[in-house]
Amino acid sequence: MAFRSTVGVVFLACLVVLASSAVPKNSKRKPANAPARVAEDAERDAEITNSCPEDGYFADAEQCDKYYECRNGEIIEKLCPDGMVFNDYDSNDEKCDLPFNIDCSQRPKLQTPIPSLHCVRQNGYFSHEEPHECGKFYYCVDGKFNMITCPSGLVYNDKSGICTWPDEAKKKGCGAADVFQFDCPAVNETFGLTHPRYADPDDCQFFFVCINGNTPRRSGCKLGQAFDDVNKKCEWARKVPECAEWYKGQLTDAELDALENPPTPKPKPAGSPSRRKPNRPGKGKQVVVEDEE
Ligand SMILES: *[C@@H]1O[C@H](CO)[C@@H](O)[C@H](O)[C@H]1NC(C)=O
Numbered sequence: 001m002a003f004r005s006t007v008g009v010v011f012l013a014c015l016v017v018l019a020s021s022a023v024p025k026n027s028k029r030k031p032a033n034a035p036a037r038v039a040e041d042a043e044r045d046a047e048i049t050n051s052c053p054e055d056g057y058f059a060d061a062e063q064c065d066k067y068y069e070c071r072n073g074e075i076i077e078k079l080c081p082d083g084m085v086f087n088d089y090d091s092n093d094e095k096c097d098l099p100f101n102i103d104c105s106q107r108p109k110l111q112t113p114i115p116s117l118h119c120v121r122q123n124g125y126f127s128h129e130e131p132h133e134c135g136k137f138y139y140c141v142d143g144k145f146n147m148i149t150c151p152s153g154l155v156y157n158d159k160s161g162i163c164t165w166p167d168e169a170k171k172k173g174c175g176a177a178d179v180f181q182f183d184c185p186a187v188n189e190t191f192g193l194t195h196p197r198y199a200d201p202d203d204c205q206f207f208f209v210c211i212n213g214n215t216p217r218r219s220g221c222k223l224g225q226a227f228d229d230v231n232k233k234c235e236w237a238r239k240v241p242e243c244a245e246w247y248k249g250q251l252t253d254a255e256l257d258a259l260e261n262p263p264t265p266k267p268k269p270a271g272s273p274s275r276r277k278p279n280r281p282g283k284g285k286q287v288v289v290e291d292e293e
Contacts, residue, residue, distance in 0.1 A: 052075055055071055055072070059088040061107060064102070065084060066078070066109075079111055085097065085099045085102050085104055088102075123140055123141060124161075125137055125138070127156060128156070131173050135149055153165075154166075155174045156171075158171070167211070180208065182208050187210075189213070192212050193213070195209050198210065200218065204242075205220050205226060205246070206218055206221070221235075224247065224255075226246055238256060238260075
């Protein structure tokens with residue numbers, strides 16, 4: 001489908017060029033009389049009319065953000081908003097998208113960028129200017145930016161426009177060792193294939209999984225739990241000796257009781273347990289959106 005419409009447009013683009021180059025050529029020659037001129041124009045229009053394969057929207061052969069609308073045989077050249085590219089999956093849809101899922105390798109040209117503060121182009125996702133800010137990026141809409149922070153331990157990946165593990169993002173200065181400051185202990189190959197886990201030395205709630213024994217990824221236990229480095233699993237923090245006090249000041253004993261023994265689905269009318277949600281700032285797993293002006 002995409003191939004078909006692109007081929008149609010290669011053909012189309014040639015005809016557009018032919019039609020425009022025909023103008024100076026014709027103007028050099030003095031028309032003998034008015035009717036002849038009209039006939040010539042009509043002939044040329046007919047040629048263009050016939051060149052529109054069918055009504056719809058067709059990608060330009062060379063420029064990913066340029067496309068053509070064919071309507072009743074008329075060709076209208078159009079441009080996507082800066083930063084977006086034409087989506088040619090269906091010629092009935094006039095659609096421009098961010099470039100992540102669209103293959104522009106065969107039509108790599110783009111319009112001249114219109115940059116604004118933190119936005120390389122008017123629309124899209126752009127890396128933070130500071131290379132060491134691995135997990136921060138900007139989302140730009142019509143030239144207005146929003147700074148977004150990846151969940152803890154993830155790195156903004158330029159190629160996919162999403163937050164990924166540092167070893168997947170392969171960003172210079174943002175490798176697993178830079179982001180986590182954790183080196184997987186050397187192990188033999190057999191043991192490495194079990195993806196061994198190690199407690200995060202700085203945070204009881206978290207641990208590292210060493211993929212194939214050598215690539216760390218940070219992972220967390222649920223609220224109220226800690227990683228038990230002896231049994232290599234998440235356990236209620238109060239049962240892990242070195243982490244027994246971890247939630248002191250963040251959760252009360254009553255709140256920990258409630259987490260450890262979740263209220264039954266049908267609480268008794270009297271003396272039902274507290275429904276107050278424990279709140280642990282800064283440790284959320286959600287993407288944090290900040291407005292920075
Ligand atoms: C690999 O290391 C593990 C854990 O240290 C050990 O139990 C195992 O015997 C070792 N295997 C080989 C083949 O050296």
